[in-house]
Amino acid sequence: MRVFDAHRIAAIDIARGYAVLTMFIAHAQPDQTSGWGHLLTIAGGGERPRTLFAITGGLALGLFVASGLRRGGDLRELRRTIAIRGVFLIALGLFLQTMASGVSVVLDTWGLLFLIALPFLRVRNVPLLAGSTVLLLVGTAVKLWVGTAVNPVLVLHTELLQLLDWLTTGSYPLLIWLAFLGFGYAISRLDLSRRRTQLVLLVIGVVLFAAVVDAAFTTSAPGSSDTFFGDLLVHVSAIGFAVALIAGLLLVTSGMGTVARIAGFILFPLRAVGSMPLTIYTAHVLALATWRGFGAPGFETWFPFLALSACSLVFATLWRLFVGQGPLERLISSLSRPPARSLPFVNR
Template sequence: MKVFNDHRIAAIDIARGYAVLTMFIAHAQPDQASGWAHLLTIASGGERPRTLFAITGGLALGLFVASGLRRGGDIGELRRTIAIRGVFLIALGLFLQTMSSGVSIVLDTWGLLFLIALPFLLVRNTALLVSATVLLVVGTAVKLWVGTSLNLTLAVHTEFLQLLDWFTTGSYPVLIWLAFLGFGYAISRLDLSRRRTQLLLLLGGVVLFSAVVDAVLTTSLPGAPGTFLGDLLEHVSAIGFAVALIAALLLVTSGMGVVARVAGLVLFPLRAVGSMPLTIYTGHVLALTVWRGFGAPGAESWLPFLTLTLCSLVFATLWRLFLGRGPLERLIGVISLPSQSRTQQLPGSLQGAEKVDRTR
């Protein structure tokens, strides 16, 4: 039984699985955490899981485009596929916003990013990295300064509320997240199978993360949360953490040695979650909606988080083993196929679905 396609990179799925599950902490942690539970809060790391999710998303998008072009695909057709998926994500995200889940939904922002990225899929890496850096700086400033004044001016007009949420005042400001996507997209163009590349990424990520942490801890640079420099340093630190984690997972899971096989076996449930992030994310929003609808029993404990995590790991593992691609991932794949290919897919053979599993 072939569980994963050869083109999927285990490290990316595992990293994204970690990002999804640690985001659960912010959504289901008790108000007062103490003792060992502080470790879970530390693991969630504030911005780190969300940034890791965005970086891996950029990686997946870059690998999807590269894979399509390598097989002789047309860039116009690839853009059409990405655009359809973007619209689907926006619609699903806006639908999930109507739920009383207590979660700040990211899917609509992610779909919008897909649409914005369409003209820039073939931009050279140098320009991509420079643009992403500028976007990160400008986006941080817009979020902190411009967003406040715009919110006061335009919030009375309800037709602007969603635009405000996407671009300035929301949890996932488009400019900042577009920068994260750009960094991930640039990394996807490297030869990730080479040990040299993996080691350089690990070193760069660790240095970036450590330098920022050291600067903050020793107060050698001014900047507290809520200030421009403080917020920018938090983003840079999260990027360094994401790059270092992905590189470390590439080192551990790539190759055919004993370490890679053992790591692949142990981390398989996490990889399964990362291979179907849309399904797991949507499922956890629906579960939290039902839970809060019943008065949020057990909210004072870590039981809701542990239940969500365990159910996600078990569901994803069993689904991946016996059915392959996640249900929502399969749906969005079929919707975005050309009409002729879609007709061939509708009978629903697992073998056919796996053959078109071109994206993460």
């Protein structure tokens, strides 16, 4: 029985599974942490999980487009599929925002990213990387400026605040996340099966991360340093961490050797979570809303995070083994499937 489609890349699923579970830390950690809990917060908290989530999303989008074109798909048809998925994610994200979950929902931002990316799917890597770098610089500067100078003036204009939240001042500002998406999209065009490519990516990621490791560990979120350079260092560090982690996972999971088989077996639950991020993310928002509705029992402990993580790993593993594609992933694939024929969504 084939549990995963042959075109899926294990390292991307595993990295995205890690990103999803570590995002739980910010949503369900106790107010005060010490000991191993503090180490857990350092290892998974801050900017790194969401940056990793964004870059793996860019990778998945690039692989989807490349796979569709390689199989003779029409670019217009691919754009239609991506647009439908984008609209679905916006609607689902806005719906989840109505829940009292305490989560800054990312799905509506992700849907907007899909729509904005549509005209740029065939842009070559050099201008893509250059544009992403410019967006990162501009987005970091604009977020800092808008948050301190403009946002207080518009407190009474809710509709404008929503736009500003999407574009600049929210937890997932579009200008910055477009940069992350572009970096991931560019990486997807490399030959990720080659050891040389994997090693080069690993070196680049480690260098970027190590160059600003102090900023990565001393700043819990972009903007907390209140300086452009400080915020930028946090983003660069998080990008380096994401690239290094993906490259490292590619090295240990690629091929048919003993190491790859052992790593694949051990990391299977995490890969299962990463193969259905929409389902797991939505379920955790609903679970947190229900939990808070009952008064958030155990909020002073790590039990909510551990329960969310364990349930996610067990559910995703069993569902992947006995059913296959995640329920919401199956729904969105059905809604966006072309009328005449279906195109595979790589690492969907």
